Amino acid sequence: MLQIKNINTYYGKVHVLRDVSIEVREQEIVSIIGANGAGKSTLMRSVMGIIHPKSGDIIFEGGGISRLKTDQVVKRGIVYVPEGREVFPELTVEENLEMGAFSKRYSSAKYQSLLAEMYGMYPRLKDRRKQFAGSLSGGEQQMLAIARGLMSEPKLIMFDEPSLGLAPVIVDEMFDAIVKINREKKLPVILVEQNAFAALSISHRCYVLENGVVTAQGPSRELINSPDVKKAYLGG
Ligand code: ATP
Numbered sequence: 001m002l003q004i005k006n007i008n009t010y011y012g013k014v015h016v017l018r019d020v021s022i023e024v025r026e027q028e029i030v031s032i033i034g035a036n037g038a039g040k041s042t043l044m045r046s047v048m049g050i051i052h053p054k055s056g057d058i059i060f061e062g063g064g065i066s067r068l069k070t071d072q073v074v075k076r077g078i079v080y081v082p083e084g085r086e087v088f089p090e091l092t093v094e095e096n097l098e099m100g101a102f103s104k105r106y107s108s109a110k111y112q113s114l115l116a117e118m119y120g121m122y123p124r125l126k127d128r129r130k131q132f133a134g135s136l137s138g139g140e141q142q143m144l145a146i147a148r149g150l151m152s153e154p155k156l157i158m159f160d161e162p163s164l165g166l167a168p169v170i171v172d173e174m175f176d177a178i179v180k181i182n183r184e185k186k187l188p189v190i191l192v193e194q195n196a197f198a199a200l201s202i203s204h205r206c207y208v209l210e211n212g213v214v215t216a217q218g219p220s221r222e223l224i225n226s227p228d229v230k231k232a233y234l235g236g
Contacts, residue, residue, distance in 0.1 A: 002190075003024075007057070016039050019056070027187075030204065031199035031200060033208055038209040041083060044158055046066075047080075048073050049072065049073045060073075074103065077156060079154035080160070084164070090133075093130070093133055093144055094115075101114065101151040118150065118151065122143045122177075138165055139174065146177060156187070158189070158191075159178065162175075162191070163195045171198065175198055199220075200234075201224070205219055
């Protein structure tokens with residue numbers, strides 16, 4: 001459903017992504033692992049139209065999106081949960097969820113049913129619905145960022161380092177939430193992670209990005225046993 005074909009992305013003269021090709025099929029979790037500065041965020045930003053690749057194509061559901069602006073990409077049904085979550089701290093939990101639905105012009109009944117679904121999935125958000133998002137814990141903010149993304153009923157959701165800065169027990173909860181979204185909503189997921197073991201454990205397929213180049217790819221259960229991947233990303 002998403003095909004990234006040989007994209008080259010630059011910041012000024014700096015050539016960051018080099019002939020990167022990645023495919024996401026229906027109902028898959030695809031993980032992208034790589035060290036700091038490998039170009040993972042740049043790849044997400046290229047899909048979202050925040051930065052445009054100089055060459056190559058990005059095809060979503062059969063149509064080219066590499067020249068679209070971010071709001072047009074969002075309208076096509078791709079949602080991005082960026083690194084650092086970026087909830088609106090001075091809005092309440094419920095107002096943040098409302099922002100996620102803003103562009104969709106749902107009927108009131110539809111909006112209420114989606115809200116109920118999010119609160120069913122994340123009961124802690126329901127308990128805190130009148131609380132300012134800025135006062136939530138890191139894990140709760142991550143859940144809110146996910147729920148806000150889901151309020152627009154996306155066709156594909158991308159997570160940029162969702163485990164960053166979270167306590168280990170919360171990290172497990174967050175990865176469980178991603179698996180649940182993928183299974184229950186049959187939603188394809190792109191998961192960008194430095195936590196390679198967790199990413200490989202929950203994804204169907206994985207791409208390894210090194211200095212802007214895809215150096216390995218395949219089913220996650222194969223990569224998790226690859227000597228090169230073990231050595232570089234799984235602590236030997
Ligand atoms: P991290 O996990 O640390 O976020 P990453 O794999 O997401 O790393 P990117 O953020 O995509 O990597 O960065 C890839 C390269 O592009 C890095 O060398 C970075 O310094 C450079 N870069 C990122 N953003 C910009 C920018 N706005 N202007 C210039 N160079 C940038």
